[in-house]
Amino acid sequence: MNRRNFIKMTGLTSLASVMPASLNLHAAPVDFAGKYLVTLQLLGAWDVSSICDPKMNVPGEDQINHWARDGETQTAGNIQYAQFANNAAFFDKYHQDMLVINGIDAQTNSHNAGVTHNFSGRISAGFPSLTSLYAAIHGANLPIAYINNGGYTETAGVIRNTRLEHAGEIKNIVKPTSSRWNPNNKWIPDEDWALINQYRDKSMIEKINSTNLSVRERRAVSNYKSALDSASILTDFSTALDAAGDLHEDESGTEYWSSLKRQMQLAMISMKSGVTISADLHLGGFDTHQNHDVLQGELLAHATDAIDFFWEYAEEVGLADRMVxxxxxxxxxxxxxxxxxxxxxxxxxxxxxxxxxxPWGNRVVGATDEGQNVIPIDPVTLQPQANGGSIIYPKHVMQSLRDYMGISDHAIVSPFVFNNEESFDFFSSTKSTPQSGDPRNSVRI
Amino acid sequence: MIFRYIVLLLLSIFLVACTKAPAYKIKHVVDGDTLVLTEFPDVRYDLAYIDAPEREQPYGREARAYLKQLFADQQVDIVFNVNQELELFVDGQSINYLMVKQGYAWAQLNIADSIDSLSYTEAQKQAANNGTGLWSLEHGLMIAPWQWREQSTERAPSMNSHDRLKRQRELERKKALEQQYARMERQREQRARYEQSKKLNQQVSEKELTK
Known part of the structure; x- marks a missing residue:
């Protein structure tokens, strides 16, 4: 290397070293005006024939559902549902605001593969969840941009995720000098704490201005500073948490223990405080290999009750019109x-x-036959098409959700493109798929 | 006498040569290796030597459609084996073998016990090497039917017991922390009292000194 190149290299290195580690980290907090995205992951596999893809029993065949011995398939608006658990209250109240996609072929019956496929759109591991992509695009600079409380957690490195099932941890971060159980008790007096902060700020400025830091050291200082800057945003969140009062306690049933409503509250309070863009909430226990009717009934009732709570609470905090x-x-x-x-x-x-x-609410797309097998449909008209029709796979659902949320063409999404040969027009407000194509399903035996 | 024996022998050879697998009609194809015969409408028969993807499994629909198309409403010749499983023949061609050869079914794992083991496993190897039928699927979708059946009863990692355990640990942690904080608070109060009494003592002794 000659002298000229050496000087060029030195110049470039010093330029690189003064740049922040991640440009996103230093971006000002966005004044996010878009929609907030929440997924509810019902883990263990719910029974869709007992909720949104109802099946009566077929004469001469094994019984599909015991509820169909006395119950009937019900209809709310254009949506059919099973007369089971608390479905009636749920569908009567929310049918206008929901799109049901039936007949999604996950192509597996292994739990891990099913979760991966349905929440990433690809059956092999590696693709990030829809929620993580959405948060990476709209809130990379936010301290808790993406909440993930369990279930599918892959982010492919596009953003960090945060577990947020309890409020205590946030309070500890925001108010490190206060006693966890009694905020008025201070471990360090306020005056001393102010002195410590003063010293830290002074030392930080000295470090940033110093010329003898290695690239790695400078990056570490830069990340630390950005974390401190972002932490100030958390104060709003902490204040909002205090104002929210007591959060929901855990609920339990015969075989489940759920923090779902508290998860919902925390996600919405953090969204309202401007620190979160998307969240994955979870409820487990749906793997009902035994005593199906009782356990699945309890869980579906709890899930629909929690969804009702979700919308009521969203209304209360003023976010109902911005939630998906x-x-x-x-x-x-x-x-x-x-x-x-x-x-x-x-x-x-x-x-x-x-x-x-x-505008796309009160609709059902996709269909299954009397034995809950997929009926192929025309991707454009969404009408059943036995010959030459297409089957809905999770990649189609994920692609249409990406399109709907407006992130499909973003650079962050470009490494995670699906090889879809067809795209389904799920969010059209005019098209839907007729249900109960087989009359045998409406016969009670 | 000898002539009579020769005639009987020729007759029996003729009869054996004329014996053919009896012909049946297929009523319904359940999936790529299960069907119902018109003659026995209440019984589901499995095809011998092969295991096709389940109907709801990737390539299950294709396997079912291919099997249906192979006999296309015509009568089939059937040989029952000792397990009451069927081998189907159309125009002398084994349909069971064709299903494996064309990549619509796997050769059964225990086929090594049977007389046709070599031809079936060889046909499967060729189909796999050529990426024919189900062997063209992505790696994650290429699941043997017996594994698929096993997976369908596998239990999810129990979120319930996990949650309970997590909650129990958290309660224990919270209790321990509470005890620790209470201890610290007590110590602080004791220290404060001590400091206060020390100060009082000092004041008292100062007062006494000034007296």
Missing amino acids: LVVNSDFSRTPYYNSTAGKDHWPVGSAIVMERNA
């Missing part, structure tokens, strides 16, 4: 019972997308 809620699971359950009154895994499931006053 996607409800999905690993896959579904068999259209017959096993020897222990349970149901095993079935790859064909459903998803529900909800938004207040959505």
Whole structure:
């Protein structure tokens, strides 16, 4: 290397070393005016034939659902639902605000593969969740841009995720000198704490201005500073948490323990405080290989009750018009019972997308036959098409959600493109797929 | 006498040569290796030597459609084996073998016990090497039917017990922290009292000194 090149290299290195580690980290907090995205992951596989893809029993075949011995398929608006659990209250109240996508073929009956496929759009590992992409695009600079409380957690490095099921941890970060149980008790007097902060700021400025830091050291200082700057935003969140009062306690049933409503509260308070863009909430226990009717009934009732709470609370905090809620699971359950009154895994499931006053609401797309097998549909007209029709896979649902949320063409999404041969027009307000194509499903036996 | 024996022998050879697998009609194809015969409408028969993807499994629909198309409403010749499984023949061609050869089914794992093991496993190897039928699927979708059936009953990592355990640990942690904080508070109060009494003592002794 000659002298001239050496000087050039030195110049470039010093330029690189003064740049922040991540440009996103130093961006000013966005005044986000878009929609907030929340997915509800019902883990273990819900039984869609007992909720949004209702199936009566077929004469001469194994019984699909015991509720259909006395119950009927019900209708709210244009949406059919099963007469089971608390479905009636849920669908009567929210049918205008929901799109039901039936007949999604997850192509697996392994839990891990099902979760990966349904929440990333690809059955192999590696693609980030829709929520992580959305947060990376709209809130990379925010301290808790993406909340993930469990279920599918892959971000592919586009953004960090935060577990937020309890409020205590945030309070500890925001008020490190206060006692956790009694905020008025201070471990360090305020005057001393102010002195410590003063010293830290002074030392930080000295470090940033010093010329003898290595690139790695400078990056570490820069990241530390950005974390401190972002932490100040958390104060608003902490104040909002204090103002929210007592959060929801855990709820339990025969076989489940749920913090779902508290997860919802925390996600919405953090969104309202401007620190969060998207969240994955979870409720487990749906893997009902035994005692299916009782356990699945309790869980579905709790899930629909929690979704109702979600919208009520969103209304209370003033976010109801900006929320998009996607409800999905690993896959579904068999259209017959096993020897222990349970149901095993079935790859064909459903998803529900909800938004207040959505023009695409009160619609069902996709269909299954009397045995809960996929009926191929025309991707454009969404009408059943036995020959030459297309099957809905999770990649199609994910692609249409990406399109709807307006992130498909973003540079962050470009490494994670699906190889879709066809695209379904799920969010059209005029098209839908007729349900109950087989009359045998409406016969009670 | 000898002539009579020769005639009987020729007759029996003729009869054996004329014996053919009995022909049946297929009523319904359940999936790529299960069907119902018109003659026995209440029984579901499995095809011998092969295991096709389940109907709801990737390539299950294709396997079912291919099997249906192979006999296309015509009568099929059927040989029942000892397990009451069927081998189907159309125009002398084994349909079971064709299903494996064309990549619509796997050869059964225990086929090594049967007389046709070599031809079936060889046909499967060729189909896999050529990426024919189900062997053209992505890696994650290429699941043997017996694994698929096993997976359908596998239990999810129990979120419930996990949650309970997590909650129990958290309660224990919270309790321990509370005890620790209470201890610290007590110590602080004791220290404060001590400091206060020290100060009082000092004041008292100062007062006494000034007296």
